[in-house]
Amino acid sequence: MSESCRGRRSGRSARSRTDGRDSHTHGWTDWTRQPRPRDTSTTRPLASRWTRQPRATAVDLNAGGGALLMALLTSHGQQLSTTLAEPSTTPLPVATGYRGDGKTDAKDAYVIADQARMRRDLQPLQEWDEIAVDLKILTARRYDLAADRTRAVNRMREQLLEYFPALERTFDYAASKAALILLTGYQTPADLRRVGPSRLATWLKNRKVRGAQAVADAAVAASQAQHIAVAGESTAAALVNTLARSVLALNEEIAAVRPMAIRAAPPSESA
Structure with a gap:
Protein backbone atom coordinates (compact mmCIF):
# COMPACT_ATOMS: atom_id res chain seq x y z
CA MET A 1 0.00 0.00 0.00
CA GLU A 127 15.93 12.51 10.08
CA TRP A 128 18.03 15.70 10.11
CA ASP A 129 20.47 16.16 12.96
CA GLU A 130 20.57 19.38 14.97
CA ILE A 131 23.77 20.72 13.38
CA ALA A 132 22.48 20.28 9.82
CA VAL A 133 19.19 21.99 10.65
CA ASP A 134 20.95 24.90 12.38
CA LEU A 135 23.28 25.47 9.43
CA LYS A 136 20.40 25.22 6.96
CA ILE A 137 18.44 27.88 8.87
CA LEU A 138 21.43 30.22 9.13
CA THR A 139 22.33 29.77 5.47
CA ALA A 140 18.78 30.62 4.40
CA ARG A 141 18.79 33.65 6.70
CA ARG A 142 22.06 34.95 5.26
CA TYR A 143 20.78 34.44 1.73
CA ASP A 144 17.65 36.47 2.51
CA LEU A 145 19.66 39.26 4.11
CA ALA A 146 22.05 39.43 1.17
CA ALA A 147 19.13 39.61 -1.26
CA ASP A 148 17.51 42.40 0.79
CA ARG A 149 20.81 44.27 0.85
CA THR A 150 21.23 44.01 -2.93
CA ARG A 151 17.71 45.30 -3.51
CA ALA A 152 18.24 48.23 -1.12
CA VAL A 153 21.55 49.22 -2.74
CA ASN A 154 20.07 49.08 -6.22
CA ARG A 155 17.05 51.12 -5.17
CA MET A 156 19.28 53.71 -3.52
CA ARG A 157 21.46 54.04 -6.62
CA GLU A 158 18.41 54.41 -8.84
CA GLN A 159 17.13 57.19 -6.60
CA LEU A 160 20.48 58.98 -6.60
CA LEU A 161 20.66 58.69 -10.36
CA GLU A 162 17.42 60.64 -10.67
CA TYR A 163 18.49 63.78 -8.79
CA PHE A 164 22.28 63.55 -8.13
CA PRO A 165 23.94 61.39 -10.87
CA ALA A 166 27.44 62.74 -10.18
CA LEU A 167 27.40 61.37 -6.62
CA GLU A 168 25.93 58.07 -7.79
CA ARG A 169 28.95 57.59 -10.09
CA THR A 170 31.49 58.59 -7.45
CA PHE A 171 31.26 55.65 -5.04
CA ASP A 172 30.67 51.91 -5.08
CA TYR A 173 27.83 51.76 -2.56
CA ALA A 174 27.82 47.97 -2.47
CA ALA A 175 31.39 47.92 -1.14
CA SER A 176 31.99 51.29 0.52
CA LYS A 177 30.77 51.70 4.08
CA ALA A 178 32.15 55.25 4.08
CA ALA A 179 29.84 56.22 1.20
CA LEU A 180 26.84 54.83 3.04
CA ILE A 181 27.71 56.77 6.19
CA LEU A 182 28.08 59.90 4.05
CA LEU A 183 24.54 59.45 2.76
CA THR A 184 23.12 59.25 6.27
CA GLY A 185 24.09 62.89 6.73
CA TYR A 186 24.34 64.54 3.31
CA GLN A 187 22.41 63.60 0.21
CA THR A 188 22.07 66.74 -1.97
CA PRO A 189 24.57 68.84 -3.94
CA ALA A 190 23.63 72.01 -2.05
CA ASP A 191 24.22 70.39 1.36
CA LEU A 192 27.64 69.10 0.31
CA ARG A 193 28.73 72.46 -1.11
CA ARG A 194 27.52 74.22 2.02
CA VAL A 195 29.44 71.99 4.44
CA GLY A 196 32.68 71.99 2.41
CA PRO A 197 35.44 69.34 2.32
CA SER A 198 37.10 70.24 5.65
CA ARG A 199 34.00 70.15 7.82
CA LEU A 200 32.71 67.08 5.98
CA ALA A 201 35.99 65.25 6.61
CA THR A 202 35.72 66.08 10.33
CA TRP A 203 32.11 64.85 10.38
CA LEU A 204 33.19 61.57 8.78
CA LYS A 205 36.16 61.13 11.12
CA ASN A 206 33.85 61.49 14.11
CA ARG A 207 31.97 58.48 12.74
CA LYS A 208 35.17 56.45 12.40
CA VAL A 209 35.28 56.52 8.59
CA ARG A 210 38.57 55.44 7.04
CA GLY A 211 40.01 57.81 4.46
CA ALA A 212 37.58 60.50 5.55
CA GLN A 213 39.38 63.32 3.72
CA ALA A 214 39.42 61.47 0.38
CA VAL A 215 35.73 60.63 0.71
CA ALA A 216 34.90 64.24 1.56
CA ASP A 217 36.91 65.62 -1.35
CA ALA A 218 35.25 63.24 -3.83
CA ALA A 219 31.74 64.02 -2.55
CA VAL A 220 32.22 67.81 -2.64
CA ALA A 221 33.77 67.58 -6.12
CA ALA A 222 30.65 65.74 -7.30
CA SER A 223 28.46 68.46 -5.82
CA GLN A 224 30.37 71.13 -7.76
CA ALA A 225 29.33 69.44 -10.99
CA GLN A 226 25.63 70.06 -10.35
CA HIS A 227 24.00 73.36 -9.39
CA ILE A 228 20.43 72.57 -10.44
CA ALA A 229 17.89 71.18 -7.98
CA VAL A 230 15.68 68.51 -9.54
CA ALA A 231 11.96 68.42 -8.72
CA GLY A 232 11.31 66.10 -5.78
CA GLU A 233 14.89 66.35 -4.56
CA SER A 234 14.04 66.69 -0.86
CA THR A 235 11.78 63.62 -0.87
CA ALA A 236 14.32 61.60 -2.85
CA ALA A 237 17.09 62.66 -0.46
CA ALA A 238 15.04 61.51 2.54
CA LEU A 239 14.50 58.14 0.85
CA VAL A 240 18.24 57.81 0.11
CA ASN A 241 18.96 58.53 3.77
CA THR A 242 16.55 55.79 4.85
CA LEU A 243 17.95 53.28 2.35
CA ALA A 244 21.56 54.00 3.37
CA ARG A 245 20.72 53.34 7.02
CA SER A 246 18.89 50.18 5.99
CA VAL A 247 21.93 48.88 4.07
CA LEU A 248 24.20 49.59 7.05
CA ALA A 249 21.84 47.68 9.34
CA LEU A 250 21.69 44.76 6.91
CA ASN A 251 25.49 44.68 6.77
CA GLU A 252 25.57 44.28 10.55
CA GLU A 253 22.97 41.50 10.45
CA ILE A 254 24.89 39.65 7.74
CA ALA A 255 28.10 39.94 9.75
CA ALA A 256 26.30 38.57 12.84
CA VAL A 257 25.25 35.37 11.02
CA ARG A 258 28.83 34.16 10.53
CA PRO A 259 29.74 33.70 14.24
CA MET A 260 26.38 31.98 14.77
CA ALA A 261 27.23 29.52 11.97
CA ILE A 262 30.70 28.94 13.43
CA ARG A 263 29.19 28.11 16.83
CA ALA A 264 26.65 25.78 15.22
CA ALA A 265 29.22 23.91 13.11
CA PRO A 266 31.08 20.97 14.66
CA PRO A 267 34.75 21.57 15.58
CA SER A 268 37.24 20.49 12.95
CA GLU A 269 39.44 17.47 13.54
CA SER A 270 42.58 19.58 13.31
CA ALA A 271 41.27 21.70 16.19
Whole structure:
Protein backbone atom coordinates (compact mmCIF):
# COMPACT_ATOMS: atom_id res chain seq x y z
CA MET A 1 0.00 0.00 0.00
CA SER A 2 1.05 3.54 -0.41
CA GLU A 3 0.33 6.71 1.49
CA SER A 4 1.00 10.31 0.63
CA CYS A 5 1.33 13.20 3.02
CA ARG A 6 1.91 16.71 1.83
CA GLY A 7 3.18 19.44 4.20
CA ARG A 8 2.36 22.94 3.03
CA ARG A 9 3.48 26.40 4.01
CA SER A 10 0.26 26.88 5.97
CA GLY A 11 0.86 23.67 7.89
CA ARG A 12 -1.73 21.59 6.03
CA SER A 13 -1.26 17.94 5.24
CA ALA A 14 -3.02 15.73 2.73
CA ARG A 15 -3.14 11.95 3.12
CA SER A 16 -3.84 9.24 0.61
CA ARG A 17 -4.41 5.51 1.13
CA THR A 18 -4.97 2.62 -1.23
CA ASP A 19 -6.11 -0.10 1.21
CA GLY A 20 -9.77 0.84 0.66
CA ARG A 21 -10.78 1.33 4.29
CA ASP A 22 -10.63 5.13 4.40
CA SER A 23 -11.06 5.80 0.71
CA HIS A 24 -14.20 6.43 -1.26
CA THR A 25 -13.07 7.77 -4.65
CA HIS A 26 -10.16 6.40 -6.68
CA GLY A 27 -8.51 5.06 -3.53
CA TRP A 28 -7.69 8.36 -1.88
CA THR A 29 -9.04 10.59 0.88
CA ASP A 30 -8.59 14.32 1.45
CA TRP A 31 -7.29 14.88 4.98
CA THR A 32 -6.82 18.64 4.65
CA ARG A 33 -9.98 19.29 6.67
CA GLN A 34 -8.54 17.39 9.62
CA PRO A 35 -6.79 19.27 12.47
CA ARG A 36 -3.49 20.66 11.27
CA PRO A 37 -0.43 18.98 12.84
CA ARG A 38 0.86 21.99 14.75
CA ASP A 39 1.42 20.55 18.23
CA THR A 40 1.27 17.31 20.21
CA SER A 41 -2.48 17.61 20.81
CA THR A 42 -3.11 17.17 17.08
CA THR A 43 -0.13 15.00 16.13
CA ARG A 44 -0.79 12.25 18.67
CA PRO A 45 -4.12 11.15 17.12
CA LEU A 46 -2.51 11.20 13.67
CA ALA A 47 0.47 9.21 14.87
CA SER A 48 -1.82 6.66 16.46
CA ARG A 49 -3.61 6.03 13.18
CA TRP A 50 -0.45 6.02 11.07
CA THR A 51 1.43 3.53 13.24
CA ARG A 52 -1.20 0.78 13.43
CA GLN A 53 0.50 -1.04 10.59
CA PRO A 54 3.66 -0.60 8.48
CA ARG A 55 3.19 1.59 5.44
CA ALA A 56 5.22 3.62 2.94
CA THR A 57 4.83 7.38 2.94
CA ALA A 58 5.87 9.88 0.28
CA VAL A 59 6.05 13.67 0.47
CA ASP A 60 6.57 16.26 -2.25
CA LEU A 61 8.17 18.79 0.12
CA ASN A 62 11.37 17.90 1.94
CA ALA A 63 11.80 21.22 3.75
CA GLY A 64 9.79 24.17 5.01
CA GLY A 65 6.13 23.54 5.82
CA GLY A 66 6.49 19.76 5.81
CA ALA A 67 9.09 19.69 8.60
CA LEU A 68 6.70 18.89 11.46
CA LEU A 69 4.90 16.23 9.45
CA MET A 70 8.19 14.55 8.49
CA ALA A 71 9.45 14.68 12.07
CA LEU A 72 6.21 13.09 13.24
CA LEU A 73 6.45 10.24 10.76
CA THR A 74 10.15 9.47 11.26
CA SER A 75 9.81 9.61 15.04
CA HIS A 76 7.20 6.84 14.80
CA GLY A 77 9.35 4.63 12.62
CA GLN A 78 7.58 5.28 9.32
CA GLN A 79 9.39 4.69 6.04
CA LEU A 80 9.51 8.14 4.44
CA SER A 81 10.49 8.95 0.84
CA THR A 82 10.49 12.10 -1.24
CA THR A 83 9.48 12.68 -4.83
CA LEU A 84 12.16 15.39 -5.12
CA ALA A 85 15.83 14.89 -5.95
CA GLU A 86 17.05 18.04 -4.15
CA PRO A 87 16.01 19.85 -0.95
CA SER A 88 13.10 22.09 -1.87
CA THR A 89 9.92 23.73 -0.66
CA THR A 90 8.45 23.76 -4.18
CA PRO A 91 5.80 21.10 -4.87
CA LEU A 92 6.51 18.49 -7.52
CA PRO A 93 5.45 19.75 -10.99
CA VAL A 94 4.46 16.25 -12.12
CA ALA A 95 0.81 17.12 -11.42
CA THR A 96 0.66 18.80 -14.85
CA GLY A 97 0.61 15.35 -16.41
CA TYR A 98 -2.69 14.46 -14.72
CA ARG A 99 -6.15 15.38 -15.92
CA GLY A 100 -7.78 18.54 -14.66
CA ASP A 101 -6.60 22.12 -14.43
CA GLY A 102 -7.67 22.73 -10.84
CA LYS A 103 -5.17 22.59 -7.99
CA THR A 104 -6.48 21.21 -4.71
CA ASP A 105 -4.95 19.40 -1.76
CA ALA A 106 -7.01 16.33 -2.63
CA LYS A 107 -5.61 16.22 -6.17
CA ASP A 108 -2.07 16.77 -4.88
CA ALA A 109 -2.47 13.88 -2.43
CA TYR A 110 -3.71 11.61 -5.21
CA VAL A 111 -0.81 12.58 -7.51
CA ILE A 112 1.80 11.94 -4.80
CA ALA A 113 0.23 8.58 -3.88
CA ASP A 114 0.16 7.55 -7.52
CA GLN A 115 3.82 8.55 -7.95
CA ALA A 116 4.77 6.62 -4.81
CA ARG A 117 2.95 3.56 -6.14
CA MET A 118 4.51 3.61 -9.62
CA ARG A 119 8.02 4.96 -9.14
CA ARG A 120 10.97 2.97 -7.85
CA ASP A 121 13.46 5.85 -7.71
CA LEU A 122 12.10 7.66 -4.66
CA GLN A 123 14.84 8.85 -2.34
CA PRO A 124 14.54 7.88 1.35
CA LEU A 125 14.44 10.75 3.81
CA GLN A 126 16.60 10.59 6.90
CA GLU A 127 15.93 12.51 10.08
CA TRP A 128 18.03 15.70 10.11
CA ASP A 129 20.47 16.16 12.96
CA GLU A 130 20.57 19.38 14.97
CA ILE A 131 23.77 20.72 13.38
CA ALA A 132 22.48 20.28 9.82
CA VAL A 133 19.19 21.99 10.65
CA ASP A 134 20.95 24.90 12.38
CA LEU A 135 23.28 25.47 9.43
CA LYS A 136 20.40 25.22 6.96
CA ILE A 137 18.44 27.88 8.87
CA LEU A 138 21.43 30.22 9.13
CA THR A 139 22.33 29.77 5.47
CA ALA A 140 18.78 30.62 4.40
CA ARG A 141 18.79 33.65 6.70
CA ARG A 142 22.06 34.95 5.26
CA TYR A 143 20.78 34.44 1.73
CA ASP A 144 17.65 36.47 2.51
CA LEU A 145 19.66 39.26 4.11
CA ALA A 146 22.05 39.43 1.17
CA ALA A 147 19.13 39.61 -1.26
CA ASP A 148 17.51 42.40 0.79
CA ARG A 149 20.81 44.27 0.85
CA THR A 150 21.23 44.01 -2.93
CA ARG A 151 17.71 45.30 -3.51
CA ALA A 152 18.24 48.23 -1.12
CA VAL A 153 21.55 49.22 -2.74
CA ASN A 154 20.07 49.08 -6.22
CA ARG A 155 17.05 51.12 -5.17
CA MET A 156 19.28 53.71 -3.52
CA ARG A 157 21.46 54.04 -6.62
CA GLU A 158 18.41 54.41 -8.84
CA GLN A 159 17.13 57.19 -6.60
CA LEU A 160 20.48 58.98 -6.60
CA LEU A 161 20.66 58.69 -10.36
CA GLU A 162 17.42 60.64 -10.67
CA TYR A 163 18.49 63.78 -8.79
CA PHE A 164 22.28 63.55 -8.13
CA PRO A 165 23.94 61.39 -10.87
CA ALA A 166 27.44 62.74 -10.18
CA LEU A 167 27.40 61.37 -6.62
CA GLU A 168 25.93 58.07 -7.79
CA ARG A 169 28.95 57.59 -10.09
CA THR A 170 31.49 58.59 -7.45
CA PHE A 171 31.26 55.65 -5.04
CA ASP A 172 30.67 51.91 -5.08
CA TYR A 173 27.83 51.76 -2.56
CA ALA A 174 27.82 47.97 -2.47
CA ALA A 175 31.39 47.92 -1.14
CA SER A 176 31.99 51.29 0.52
CA LYS A 177 30.77 51.70 4.08
CA ALA A 178 32.15 55.25 4.08
CA ALA A 179 29.84 56.22 1.20
CA LEU A 180 26.84 54.83 3.04
CA ILE A 181 27.71 56.77 6.19
CA LEU A 182 28.08 59.90 4.05
CA LEU A 183 24.54 59.45 2.76
CA THR A 184 23.12 59.25 6.27
CA GLY A 185 24.09 62.89 6.73
CA TYR A 186 24.34 64.54 3.31
CA GLN A 187 22.41 63.60 0.21
CA THR A 188 22.07 66.74 -1.97
CA PRO A 189 24.57 68.84 -3.94
CA ALA A 190 23.63 72.01 -2.05
CA ASP A 191 24.22 70.39 1.36
CA LEU A 192 27.64 69.10 0.31
CA ARG A 193 28.73 72.46 -1.11
CA ARG A 194 27.52 74.22 2.02
CA VAL A 195 29.44 71.99 4.44
CA GLY A 196 32.68 71.99 2.41
CA PRO A 197 35.44 69.34 2.32
CA SER A 198 37.10 70.24 5.65
CA ARG A 199 34.00 70.15 7.82
CA LEU A 200 32.71 67.08 5.98
CA ALA A 201 35.99 65.25 6.61
CA THR A 202 35.72 66.08 10.33
CA TRP A 203 32.11 64.85 10.38
CA LEU A 204 33.19 61.57 8.78
CA LYS A 205 36.16 61.13 11.12
CA ASN A 206 33.85 61.49 14.11
CA ARG A 207 31.97 58.48 12.74
CA LYS A 208 35.17 56.45 12.40
CA VAL A 209 35.28 56.52 8.59
CA ARG A 210 38.57 55.44 7.04
CA GLY A 211 40.01 57.81 4.46
CA ALA A 212 37.58 60.50 5.55
CA GLN A 213 39.38 63.32 3.72
CA ALA A 214 39.42 61.47 0.38
CA VAL A 215 35.73 60.63 0.71
CA ALA A 216 34.90 64.24 1.56
CA ASP A 217 36.91 65.62 -1.35
CA ALA A 218 35.25 63.24 -3.83
CA ALA A 219 31.74 64.02 -2.55
CA VAL A 220 32.22 67.81 -2.64
CA ALA A 221 33.77 67.58 -6.12
CA ALA A 222 30.65 65.74 -7.30
CA SER A 223 28.46 68.46 -5.82
CA GLN A 224 30.37 71.13 -7.76
CA ALA A 225 29.33 69.44 -10.99
CA GLN A 226 25.63 70.06 -10.35
CA HIS A 227 24.00 73.36 -9.39
CA ILE A 228 20.43 72.57 -10.44
CA ALA A 229 17.89 71.18 -7.98
CA VAL A 230 15.68 68.51 -9.54
CA ALA A 231 11.96 68.42 -8.72
CA GLY A 232 11.31 66.10 -5.78
CA GLU A 233 14.89 66.35 -4.56
CA SER A 234 14.04 66.69 -0.86
CA THR A 235 11.78 63.62 -0.87
CA ALA A 236 14.32 61.60 -2.85
CA ALA A 237 17.09 62.66 -0.46
CA ALA A 238 15.04 61.51 2.54
CA LEU A 239 14.50 58.14 0.85
CA VAL A 240 18.24 57.81 0.11
CA ASN A 241 18.96 58.53 3.77
CA THR A 242 16.55 55.79 4.85
CA LEU A 243 17.95 53.28 2.35
CA ALA A 244 21.56 54.00 3.37
CA ARG A 245 20.72 53.34 7.02
CA SER A 246 18.89 50.18 5.99
CA VAL A 247 21.93 48.88 4.07
CA LEU A 248 24.20 49.59 7.05
CA ALA A 249 21.84 47.68 9.34
CA LEU A 250 21.69 44.76 6.91
CA ASN A 251 25.49 44.68 6.77
CA GLU A 252 25.57 44.28 10.55
CA GLU A 253 22.97 41.50 10.45
CA ILE A 254 24.89 39.65 7.74
CA ALA A 255 28.10 39.94 9.75
CA ALA A 256 26.30 38.57 12.84
CA VAL A 257 25.25 35.37 11.02
CA ARG A 258 28.83 34.16 10.53
CA PRO A 259 29.74 33.70 14.24
CA MET A 260 26.38 31.98 14.77
CA ALA A 261 27.23 29.52 11.97
CA ILE A 262 30.70 28.94 13.43
CA ARG A 263 29.19 28.11 16.83
CA ALA A 264 26.65 25.78 15.22
CA ALA A 265 29.22 23.91 13.11
CA PRO A 266 31.08 20.97 14.66
CA PRO A 267 34.75 21.57 15.58
CA SER A 268 37.24 20.49 12.95
CA GLU A 269 39.44 17.47 13.54
CA SER A 270 42.58 19.58 13.31
CA ALA A 271 41.27 21.70 16.19
